[in-house]
Amino acid sequence: xxxxxxxxxxxxxxxxxxxxxxxxxxxxxxxxxxxxxxxxxxxxxxxxxxxxxxxxxxxxxxxxxxxxxxxxxxxxxxxxxxxxxxxxxxxxxxxxxxxxxxxxxxxxxxxxxxxxxxxxxxxxxxxxxxxxxxxxxxxxxxxxxxxxxxxxxxxxxxxxxxxxxxxxxxxxxxxxxxxxxxxxxxxxxxxxxxxxxxxxxxxxxxxxxxxxxxxxxxxxxxxxxxxxxxxxxxxxxxxxxxxxxxxxxxxxxxxxxxxxxxxxxxxxxxxxxxxxxxxxxxxxxxxxxxxxxxxxxxxxxxxxxxxxxxxxxxxxxxxxxxxxxxxxxxxxxxxxxxxxxxxxxxxxxxxxxxxxxxxxxxxxxxxxxxxxxxxxxxxxxxxxxxxxxxxxxxxxxxxxxxxxxxxxxxxxxxxxxxxxxxxxxxxxxxxxxxxxxxxxxxxxxxxxxxxxxxxxxxxxxxxxxxxxxxxxxxxxxxxxxxxxxxxxxxxxxxxxxxxxxxxxxxxxxxxxxxxxxxxxxxxxxxxxxxxxxxxxxxxxxxxxxxxxxxxxxxxxxxxxxxxxxxxxxxxxxxxxxxxxxxxxxxxxxxxxxxxxxxxxxxxxxxxxxxxxxxxxxxxxxxxxxxxxxxxxxxxxxxxxxxxxxxxxx
Amino acid sequence: xxxxxxxxxxxxxxxxxxxxxxxxxxxxxxxxxxxxxxxxxxxxxxxxxxxxxxxxxxxxxxxxxxxxxxxxxxxxxxxxxxxxxxxxxxxxxxxxxxxxxxxxx
Numbered sequence: 001x002x003x004x005x006x007x008x009x010x011x012x013x014x015x016x017x018x019x020x021x022x023x024x025x026x027x028x029x030x031x032x033x034x035x036x037x038x039x040x041x042x043x044x045x046x047x048x049x050x051x052x053x054x055x056x057x058x059x060x061x062x063x064x065x066x067x068x069x070x071x072x073x074x075x076x077x078x079x080x081x082x083x084x085x086x087x088x089x090x091x092x093x094x095x096x097x098x099x100x101x102x103x104x105x106x107x108x109x110x111x112x113x114x115x116x117x118x119x120x121x122x123x124x125x126x127x128x129x130x131x132x133x134x135x136x137x138x139x140x141x142x143x144x145x146x147x148x149x150x151x152x153x154x155x156x157x158x159x160x161x162x163x164x165x166x167x168x169x170x171x172x173x174x175x176x177x178x179x180x181x182x183x184x185x186x187x188x189x190x191x192x193x194x195x196x197x198x199x200x201x202x203x204x205x206x207x208x209x210x211x212x213x214x215x216x217x218x219x220x221x222x223x224x225x226x227x228x229x230x231x232x233x234x235x236x237x238x239x240x241x242x243x244x245x246x247x248x249x250x251x252x253x254x255x256x257x258x259x260x261x262x263x264x265x266x267x268x269x270x271x272x273x274x275x276x277x278x279x280x281x282x283x284x285x286x287x288x289x290x291x292x293x294x295x296x297x298x299x300x301x302x303x304x305x306x307x308x309x310x311x312x313x314x315x316x317x318x319x320x321x322x323x324x325x326x327x328x329x330x331x332x333x334x335x336x337x338x339x340x341x342x343x344x345x346x347x348x349x350x351x352x353x354x355x356x357x358x359x360x361x362x363x364x365x366x367x368x369x370x371x372x373x374x375x376x377x378x379x380x381x382x383x384x385x386x387x388x389x390x391x392x393x394x395x396x397x398x399x400x401x402x403x404x405x406x407x408x409x410x411x412x413x414x415x416x417x418x419x420x421x422x423x424x425x426x427x428x429x430x431x432x433x434x435x436x437x438x439x440x441x442x443x444x445x446x447x448x449x450x451x452x453x454x455x456x457x458x459x460x461x462x463x464x465x466x467x468x469x470x471x472x473x474x475x476x477x478x479x480x481x482x483x484x485x486x487x488x489x490x491x492x493x494x495x496x497x498x499x500x501x502x503x504x505x506x507x508x509x510x511x512x513x514x515x516x517x518x519x520x521x522x523x524x525x526x527x528x529x530x531x532x533x534x535x536x537x538x539x540x541x542x543x544x545x546x547x548x549x550x551x552x553x554x555x556x557x558x559x560x561x562x563x564x565x566x567x568x569x570x571x572x573x574x575x576x577x578x579x580x581x582x583x584x585x586x587x588x589x590x591x592x593x594x595x596x597x598x599x600x601x602x603x604x605x606x607x608x609x610x611x612x613x614x615x616x617x618x619x620x621x622x623x624x625x626x627x628x629x630x631x632x633x634x635x636x637x638x639x640x641x642x643x644x645x646x647x648x649x
Numbered sequence: 650x651x652x653x654x655x656x657x658x659x660x661x662x663x664x665x666x667x668x669x670x671x672x673x674x675x676x677x678x679x680x681x682x683x684x685x686x687x688x689x690x691x692x693x694x695x696x697x698x699x700x701x702x703x704x705x706x707x708x709x710x711x712x713x714x715x716x717x718x719x720x721x722x723x724x725x726x727x728x729x730x731x732x733x734x735x736x737x738x739x740x741x742x743x744x745x746x747x748x749x750x751x752x753x754x
Binding site for chain 1: 673676677680685746747749750751752753
């Protein structure tokens with residue numbers, strides 16, 4: 001059933017085309033249902049391919065199909081082809097699965113939006129691009145998807161572009177991503193220059209068998225790929241765009257900025273693992289150090305955010321840092337494992353947050369929440385499962401995958417392990433803070449009149465001044481069903497890769513054919529691993545208890561923890577924008593001047609020259625036929641004279 | 650055949666050159682479009698004659714084949730050219746070829 005691979009991206013592409021043509025006519029909610037159906041179809045075909053693949057031996061699981069020659073140009077020949085192997089199908093499975101649920105959720109969430117069908121056009125286009133990124137059999141197809149998801153991310157962040165803040169958040173994401181894309185492109189050029197092909201199978205065979213890359217070249221390629229990955233996967237210092245990307249509608253944050261698109265950098269580096277294996281050791285070190293730094297940095301910022309989505313955004317940045325630690329340490333399976341579990345629980349958390357925001361009438365400030373457990377029981381219940389999963393409480397999925405990543409850090413460097421453990425404790429802390437502030441504790445909003453539960457403007461009665469008058473309500477079934485499904489996945493996804501024996505590490509065995517033996521195996525004894533796991537559980541518990549100490553029992557003033565500098569994410573974002581707005585701008589003005597006068601000057605100069613020459617030459621075109629004939633005859637005579645002179649008469 | 654052999658290639662070439670010169674000269678000095686057409690045909694056929702002569706001399710069929718191409722091109726050219734001339738003449742019966750310069754783009 002492997003030859004069904006092309007169907008996977010075709011469904012969302014079809015959905016995109018149909019919605020583009022008939023979206024407005026379909027209207028709400030049919031446009032949303034069409035999009036959801038298409039993504040579900042895509043999920044089902046992925047499932048078929050997966051089942052077909054699972055029935056084969058591990059050597060036969062890599063399958064390539066080229067639909068047509070896309071760019072035949074001299075030595076560069078790029079086909080539009082798909083590569084179905086355990087890695088790409090694993091990615092495609094959770095991408096289409098989570099996307100289908102989020103599409104369904106979005107039908108409820110976007111209810112009443114004037115651009116309802118447009119939203120689903122972008123969502124389907126995004127899913128198509130993401131699947132191209134994952135399934136492409138060469139780097140250029142992956143790059144096509146890479147740019148596609150970037151563009152969709154831009155469209156969706158600034159979906160409500162009437163507000164200038166949203167529009168500029170979209171622009172920020174786009175520009176920051178371009179920096180990363182530059183790295184990706186240079187890596188592609190280097191690979192083509194040295195190997196002569198962009199196809200993954202060609203690259204891997206020539207790297208592994210022919211030793212086609214010198215260590216220096218391989219290192220340069222890895223660094224460039226890492227810049228690309230850092231841009232897309234929001235690693236320091238290119239993470240800047242992700243917290244701002246929360247300006248988009250919440251389903252977008254769940255789908256693009258938590259579950260799928262931001263993981264593509266991890267996917268790219270895992271895919272290119274043979275090149276990483278050729279590169280100098282310090283490039284891998286750089287990857288895990290940046291990952292570790294990002295994990296810690298973002299976790300500190302998440303502690304002090306008051307916007308519920310900002311907490312989750314910094315948390316995403318931090319968790320992506322965890323994945324990069326695993327990639328840099330060579331534990332690719334741990335990275336992919338954490339990516340999958342993260343996709344489930346972070347999508348769940350974002351959708352839960354969306355449900356809360358929806359119920360609280362677009363209020364995102366957690367300081368105005370509290371005690372929502374009673375009014376939103378389903379949202380609260382599923383959110384708590386997501387919280388326990390991300391905090392690393394067994395047996396929920398996040399514990400198992402985070403444990404693997406911590407093991408990766410342990411294997412690399414003991415100090416790194418300590419720092420990553422601190423990041424994990426902080427994760428437990430800030431997530432507990434979020435849950436306690438939102439669902440537990442005191443009610444910091446006031447209930448409105450019962451008959452006013454429509455979304456009308458309500459004037460506050462005088463006794464409730466200063467508090468928001470709201471009627472929080474549970475979201476419709478269309479929204480809570482995806483929550484329940486994701487909660488189930490977030491709770492149980494740990495069974496994908498249980499560390500008890502080699503036989504229960506299903507994911508590791510499954511991914512073996514795509515890792516070419518580059519997976520690092522941790523040489524720690526079982527008792528050490530148990531000890532580390534227990535320490536991780538204790539750490540997570542400390543984080544949760546610490547948060548309850550501060551936010552439930554109020555023994556400590558939260559202001560002592562939520563320092564303004566943390567709220568500002570160490571002022572990094574501000575300094576970058578200040579620099580770019582001030583002295584940085586001068587540099588770019590010089591570059592712009594160079595571009596305008598020298599480069600544009602050369603291009604326009606050629607144009608002007610041709611124009612002037614044409615004006616002069618026009619005078620010779622008199623329209624008098626005999627003049628032309630004379631010219632021809634004179635020319636013939638001149639040629640004749642030339643030959644005669646050559647003959648030497 | 651023997652008769653043709655006796656004449657020799659250079660005579661044919663000389664005739665070809667003469668015909669070409671007459672054609673070229675006529676094209677330059679006459680203003681009647683029809684006469685000019687005849688001059689062009691003369692030049693083309695002079696070229697044909699040269700082709701055939703050289704083909705015979707060098708024992709190469711290519712010369713004869715080229716002639717066929719030239720004939721086809723000449724026929725096509727006459728079809729289009731005469732159509733234009735007829736169209737012009739209908740509007741201005743006494744037009745000389747120089748007046749066609751209004752057709753210049």
